[in-house]
Amino acid sequence: MKNYFPQRLALTPYLFFTGKGGVGKTTIASATAVNLATAGKQVMLVSTDPASNLQDVFHTELTNKPRQISQIAGLWAANFDPVTAAAEYKESVVAPYRKLLPEAAIANMEEQLSGSCTVEVAAFNEFAHFLTDPDIKQQFDYIIFDTAPTGHALRMLQLPAAWNQYLDENTHGASCLGQLAGLGDKKAMYQQAVATLNQRQLTTLMLVSRPQKAALVETARAAVELANTGIKQQILLLNGVLQTPNDRPSQAIFTQQQSDLAQMPANLTTLPAYSIPLRPYNIVGITRLKQVLQEKQPTIKLQNTTINDYPDLTSVIADLKQSGKRLIFTMGKGGVGKTTVAVKIAKALAQQGKVVHLATTDPADHLNLFQLDVPGLSVSHIDEKQVLRDYQNQVLTQAKQTMEAADLDYIAEDLRSPCTQEIAVFRAFAEMVAQKDCDVMVIDTAPTGHTLLLLDSTQRYVKEVARTTGDVPPAITELLPRLRDQTQTEIVMVTLPETTPVYESLRLKVDLKRAGIAHTWWVVNQSMLATATTNDCLQARAQNEIPWIEKVRSLSQQHFAVIPWQSDFEQTQLR
Template sequence: MMQKYVPENENLTHYLFFTGKGGVGKTTTASATAVQLADDGNQVMLVSTDPASNLQDVFETELTNKPKSIKNISGLYVANFDPVVAANEYRESVIGPYRNVLPEAALKNMAEQLSGSCTVEIASFNEFSNFLTSPEIAKRFDYIIFDTAPTGHALRMLQLPSAWSDYLDKNDRGASCLGQLAGMGEKKATYAKAVETLNNPDLTTLMLVTRPQRASFIEAARASRELADMGMKHQQVIVNGTLLTHNDEASQAIFEQQQADLANLPHLLQNYPMSEVPLRAYNVTGLDKIRLLLKTKQPDIQSVEVYDYQYPTLDKIVADLVATDKKIIFTMGKGGVGKTTVAVQITKKLVAQNKTVHLATTDPADHLNFFKTADPAITISHIDEKRVLKDYQDEVMENARATMNSDDVDYVAEDLRSPCTQEIAVFRAFANIVAQDDSDVVVIDTAPTGHTLLLLDSTQSYAKEVNRSAGGVPQSIVDLLPRLQDPDQTEIVMVTLPETTPVYESMRLNDDLNRAHMAHTWWVVNQSMLATQTTNPFLQARAQNELEWIEKVKDISNNHFAVEQWQPNFEDKLLKI
């Protein structure tokens, strides 16, 4: 039996990185750890590096990328990276010193160089590096806790120190999307220190948060292996959401599934210290619930009357997608809400309506990789980041050699070694998927909300980057934004859970999509415990908490919604893992 996760008993290091698959409870676990450490008299900094962060929901306060003290928690400061704000500040830090010094045309050229999509990534990363390497911050706080983006993007972020350090070692022209006047030497020293700090087991611990489910364990093991290969070998595992009581069909199914998956834990994870956070009967939002999460004594649970709620299912949405003859369908939402499984369900139901479907993903974690099918009506594509990067670099170099002198070719080759190039290559692959015409419909399982919005918002700046490095913009990129904004072609299906944070995140996504003029009629409330009509008092308490959020979705969507019932090992069964 695992011991309970108690922060003060864990011999924690100065820097803590909470990472894992979307929806495993990274933010709540990191927040509860931060609060408990602060309550014990420590000075604590909690930083989110996730563009779709919900720290503001957890602490019920507005946050920025600057540390903010939290009311009624002495010693706790919280920061929430805003990529857009960080990019603007980064751009001004580069251009500002040259105002009234260089001609306006030169300043405009610098601004153009720094308006590329990868500037957002660099700016956010520089903010992260500052918290990781600043002597002042290190001295001020006893613990610095990072709540990271879901695994695929967290891996990307944690790889950047080595990537940029290596790039700057080889870069002798000042090329790339960093900009020619961005202070290469200073950044090189910062990135080298970041690498050293991340790989120092006396300073940094990787906290692998996982649900007691096979798919989540697989993701945690993948992250563990990749980060260990990078040098982050000091790791421990937190299993979040273990069910302790079971007395009806639903609770027994959950318990048996969890115990079976724990019994078959990947060998790699067995090498690390492991602890558990039991499933709670309440949503962890607000300071009172955060403080309660890791306590041994929990409030008593009262039985409630079970009602038979009849909600529409995903079949209603698919019928509308067929009737309106949609060509491009996205599933979007916060990490862990089940976007991949909903995308697969929609695909299967469309095929049952005699449609051919191209199923794809933009998520680096690529959970779609688990889905196997022999159905000829379904084609599946995965963006292999290493392959598309090499293909893009080879293509650009071939064009450069045919049209440029040797010095310019060397400049292009140097530029293509920039870590930003991978983002451009992946974006172009995404545009090609949207442009495909080998099927009646393309269904795209997206990355978690924040990263998807950055990708969609950056279509024009990505086009500039492609044009700058490749010397031309493919038609697929030219057509991309108009197609995404055409409601006759495109539908975005919003996927959420019947819980506070996922619904709030979907509401923010709803507003962002409105501003981007992208069609989004339908919502799916996924994995509803309320729909199971469980009689287990513990699960009933959770189910009753869902009702408020299902009704909110019903109202926001103008009754364009569906509710999918919770199922044990739902992801495993659907994706045929």
């Protein structure tokens, strides 16, 4: 596989970099922009990632207005914050109703508009502006986006019923309905933007992935989802490929990467693919951005660093046992190792005499890869796809009794939203947790704070507003207070010692706080620093982990643990 050199490729004017958190979207998008600008092109770089560190990368204060990067002629950048825009958008929709509806109704509207779907639409406003503005098109050779629009947002914007009316009569329970309210005046701009995205000669989806199974699976899903909306011009970029193994940790990483690449999802094997070798340095600042996509690399310089003796997972497990908490959720973004940490906690508590039930909502049900034959430990799998289908069928059956066909299309699309999926799974959680046949329940993947508030506000809405907004089962009514009870529930925040995973964990922390759920423990997973590697490249990267581990130490007020990097085989203890 050839290395990625942007100047050697015939790239389209619009480039969208996408990938799961922590794969290096911002870094590779920024390096591509620098690479093309230093070749004499006029380049605009736009970030719509809520966790973007674009300002840190360029050491330049950025806003949602284009600003020229002084060190590189021809390079402009803007850092659009879709979370702030979503908040402003939410207020514009809710404000007219504040004196007309009861407080419970207003709370319900606000929470409906607080989820990921509203952020998606707010981000698409920025996409649409840069895709349709004729002045921008004339000024720049390339417009590069750090983060692509989601397939769900694009499908929503293409639905005719979404533009006809805001569905005041929410007859199917808590959902993401309402995120398109009041956008009718932008319909033409959005349609032009979607048309631009679907033209192969204009737009390319740059799929950024790590050479790791979880990242590749997520990349393959995004590729299919966006291809189904019309974005079929796609390139695969494999970031962080290790090239020179020379000790046990580096050989294990090399073997794991090559194995995962050899078994990557079939739809990715048909795409043009390029690799970016694993670099030993943090890619921030103009100098590093220029270097990362060059053939000639600087000599690795290691620092004399005192490695702290960080606490391991046993300290977390000891506290969980002593506290007697019954509900333990492992939470974190995809790919950080939530399932692995959940398994380790469940097995350890069972081995110490607790009756433990371990549950997961991972559609792949990877629990069957682990050795779980421990006395006192039972396992179950909430089939996320099945419970979602059941919920969707229930809602559509009810909707068909009162709605026209066009509006049913809107309902069906809304039911594919992240919010609906969370709620369907959460209902299954509630029913499972209502059972009292164990001392401790460890659940891999917790509901988000938004989901909890959405259900809570809907429940109050049902009671105080004279119309039907959905069925809230008793199990949920009983579970919400329990999750807010610090004596019963613990959230273990799982992250990696890297920029994006830590910042994404902070966003989850804010989300939970908004829902009234406290958490104590953090786990920094897959630390290279803790392996004591002697490989120069990995040693340099290990040293770069220290600031992020120290940040977690501070955030957690010393309630944290560090787990060394392990291969998939070591993590799962495959039979």
